[in-house]
Amino acid sequence: MENASAEQTKASKRNLLMFVLPSLLGVFLFMTPVSYQGELTIMIAVLAKSLQAALSGALPSIVTALICVSAVMSLLVTVFKPRSIVSYAFLNTLFNTTPVWLISRLVGAAFVVMVYARLGPEILYGSDTGGLVLNDLLPVLFAVFVFAGLLLPLLLDFGLLEFIGTLLTGIMRPIFRLPGRSAVDCMASWLGDGSVGILLTSKQYETNHYTHREAAVIGTTFSAVSITFSLVVLAQVKLEHLFLPFYFTVCLAGVVAAIVVPRLPPLSWKKDTFINGETRSPESEATPAGYSPLSHGYALALARASRIDSLGLVVRTGIHNALDMVLGVLPVVMAFGTLALVIAETTPLFHWLGLPFVPLLEWLRIPEAAAASETMVVGFADMFIPAILASAIENDMTRFVIAALSVTQLIYMSEVGALLLGSKVPVNVIELFVIFLQRTLVTLPVIALVAHGVF
Numbered sequence: 109m110e111n112a113s114a115e116q117t118k119a120s121k122r123n124l125l126m127f128v129l130p131s132l133l134g135v136f137l138f139m140t141p142v143s144y145q146g147e148l149t150i151m152i153a154v155l156a157k158s159l160q161a162a163l164s165g166a167l168p169s170i171v172t173a174l175i176c177v178s179a180v181m182s183l184l185v186t187v188f189k190p191r192s193i194v195s196y197a198f199l200n201t202l203f204n205t206t207p208v209w210l211i212s213r214l215v216g217a218a219f220v221v222m223v224y225a226r227l228g229p230e231i232l233y234g235s236d237t238g239g240l241v242l243n244d245l246l247p248v249l250f251a252v253f254v255f256a257g258l259l260l261p262l263l264l265d266f267g268l269l270e271f272i273g274t275l276l277t278g279i280m281r282p283i284f285r286l287p288g289r290s291a292v293d294c295m296a297s298w299l300g301d302g303s304v305g306i307l308l309t310s311k312q313y314e315t316n317h318y319t320h321r322e323a324a325v326i327g328t329t330f331s332a333v334s335i336t337f338s339l340v341v342l343a344q345v346k347l348e349h350l351f352l353p354f355y356f357t358v359c360l361a362g363v364v365a366a367i368v369v370p371r372l373p374p375l376s377w378k379k380d381t382f383i384n385g386e387t388r389s390p391e392s393e394a395t396p397a398g399y400s401p402l403s404h405g406y407a408l409a410l411a412r413a414s415r416i417d418s419l420g421l422v423v424r425t426g427i428h429n430a431l432d433m434v435l436g437v438l439p440v441v442m443a444f445g446t447l448a449l450v451i452a453e454t455t456p457l458f459h460w461l462g463l464p465f466v467p468l469l470e471w472l473r474i475p476e477a478a479a480a481s482e483t484m485v486v487g488f489a490d491m492f493i494p495a496i497l498a499s500a501i502e503n504d505m506t507r508f509v510i511a512a513l514s515v516t517q518l519i520y521m522s523e524v525g526a527l528l529l530g531s532k533v534p535v536n537v538i539e540l541f542v543i544f545l546q547r548t549l550v551t552l553p554v555i556a557l558v559a560h561g562v563f
Contacts, residue, residue, distance in 0.1 A: 126413035127267040134262030138304060139295045152259065152304060156251035167247035172224045174250075175442055178203075178435040179217030186210050198428055202435060209440070212529075216439030219446045237449040240490075241442055245523060249303060249441065250434060256304045257430025261422045263292060264311060267409030274405030277393050284329075284366055286322055287393065294330040303527055305330055307433055310531035319388060320534045321378035325370040327533040328519060328543050338515055344495040345507040350562065354512060357558045361516045361551035369546045374539045383532075440530030441523065444537070445490075448521035452489035461485040465548075472556040475503040480510055487514045488544050490522040505563040509555050516551040519544045 137151045144154045160167060185193050185203035194200040205213070222228045223238035232238050263269065273289030280286045289312070293305045306327055313323035338355060342348055369375060381387050395404045416422065452458055462481040469477035479501050483494035491514050498510040519525045525540050535543075 120410070123410045123414045126416055127271075127409045130262045130266040131268035131271070131409075134259070134266070134268060137259055138256075138263060139292075152252065152255050155255045156248070159251040159254065160247055163247075167250060168224060168243050171242065171246045171250050171438060172220050174434055175213075175220045175439045176217050178439050179213045181435075182210050182213045202432060209530075212443050213439040216441075216443035220439075220442050223446070231450055231454055232446070234453075237453055238442075238446040240449065241445040241522060245445065246438055246441065249438065249523070249527075252303050253307070253433040253437070254430050256307055257428075257433050258426040260307060260311065260429050261426050263308065264315075265412070265416060265422055265425065267412040268292070269312075269317070270408035270412050271405040274393075274395070274401050274408060278401065281393065284325075285370060286325060287318070289317065290322065290326050290330065293326050303523070306524070306527045306531055306533070307429070310533055311429065313383060313534075314532050316382040316384055316386070319378075319380045319382055321370075321375065321380050323533050324378050324535050324539075325375050327528050327531070328375065328535065328540070329366045329370060341492065341495045341511050341515060344492070345498050345511045347504065347508055347511065350508065353558070353562045354508065357508075357512045357555055357562075358515050360558065361512065361554040362518075364554050365516060365518075365547050365550045368550050369543060372546055374542055378534065437527055437530035441526040444526040444529060445522040448489040448525075452486055452493060458482070458486035458489065468549075468552070472553060473560070474506055474509055474556060476501050476506050480506050483510045483514070484548060485545075487517045487520055488525070488541060489520065491515070491517070491520040491524075505559050508562065509552075509559050512555045512559075513548065513552055516555070517544055517547050519547070 137155075140150065142149060142151055142154065144157070163170065181193075181203045182205055184190065185200070186205055186207075189204065194204060219232070219238055220242060223233040223242045226233050235243075269289040269292055272292055273287055275288060276291045277288035280288045280291055284290070290309075293308050293312075309318065309323055309326045309330075312318045313320075318326065338358060339348070339351065342351055342354055347354065395401050399407070459482050462484040465481045465484040466477050469480050474480055480498075483497045486497070487494045494510050494514040498507045501507050501510070519528075519540050521537075521540075525537070525544075528535055528540065529537060
């Protein structure tokens with residue numbers, strides 16, 4: 109009996125350390141604000157920037173090669189299904205894809221080669237279209253994916269989500285109709301990087317922790333723009349001195365959108381079933397008799413940590429995460445991001461789509477409504493374009509409104525939208541555009557109301 113008790117005590121201490129140490133490291137890396145080169149950011153972003161600096165000019169070449177490898181391997185495996193590859197579960201999952209995603213990867217590869225070699229029409233490889241995606245966006249995403257993918261198991265596999273989820277279910281479920289563990293996605297996105305939040309959401313969905321509806325809501329609602337990028341947008345419209353009211357406005361409008369938009373179609377129409385077809389049990393989030401939310405969360409965390417038998421397996425999971433994002437998502441971002449920017453640059457489509465907003469802007473008493481309307485929908489192509497257009501507008505309040513709206517619209521095809529399409533999160537491009545418009549209509553009055561109080 110004494111030996112059994114000693115073994116239990118040893119196992120309990122081991123599980124406690126297995127829960128606490130990796131989870132604290134994960135919180136530090138993904139969710140703790142740090143100052144770096146005068147900016148507020150997170151350690152994952154610092155590591156990513158360090159990798160970018162180390163590889164500097166080589167990153168576009170590396171990204172081009174990876175996207176081409178992804179396209180060629182996907183074509184080979186999807187069409188011919190060689191047994192030597194499909195017999196390995198991970199390689200099969202990575203390269204044996206659907207026709208739609210195969211075409212997306214092939215288009216991404218064609219675009220990246222043309223942009224890299226400066227072939228074809230200049231509008232394709234210009235610095236505002238494909239050149240922007242390849243030289244400015246993809247190197248950043250590559251560096252983030254490498255470290256976020258490798259280190260994501262610190263958040264996922266050692267009990268942190270079970271612990272936080274149990275504590276916050278009482279807040280997240282009634283207000284946002286989401287499980288408590290989704291609060292971790294939200295914090296990782298808002299404090300750090302929206303792409304980290306999408307990666308986290310996709311992995312949770314694939315492992316049956318989020319239903320179709322929950323994954324779609326979290327991916328389109330909480331993959332927020334970081335504090336750092338908000339500062340960049342504000343600097344573009346020359347209103348840096350208003351950062352505190354600006355970020356308050358962004359947060360308030362974001363919370364209102366997170367409450368309202370998921371209750372509207374298409375998000376409300378998403379099935380509340382897991383990827384394996386099962387439904388969430390009502391008891392799965394209930395606190396058992398004799399437990400408090402804290403003690404129940406602690407018990408679940410230790411139980412999760414106890415399932416870690418090999419740190420080597422955790423490392424392999426991290427490598428798989430990183431490869432899945434680098435080879436699976438970068439080609440899609442190249443394809444959809446370039447297409448969206450070319451449309452924005454060469455056609456009046458977004459100008460036409462913005463015209464119906466003129467009466468609304470005038471009703472909200474936003475000065476220079478006609479000029480502001482041109483920025484309303486163009487943010488679907490790239491979040492920074494509205495801020496660029498707004499810099500030519502003279503009225504401070506109008507520039508404030510446009511900058512805040514561009515951040516809260518959230519879904520832009522040069523990054524977040526393409527990332528969502530490239531991930532396993534169950535949304536398509538038409539749904540993303542509808543959600544983008546819904547977020548615009550919901551957040552614009554909130555932003556205008558605060559703006560009238562500021563100016």
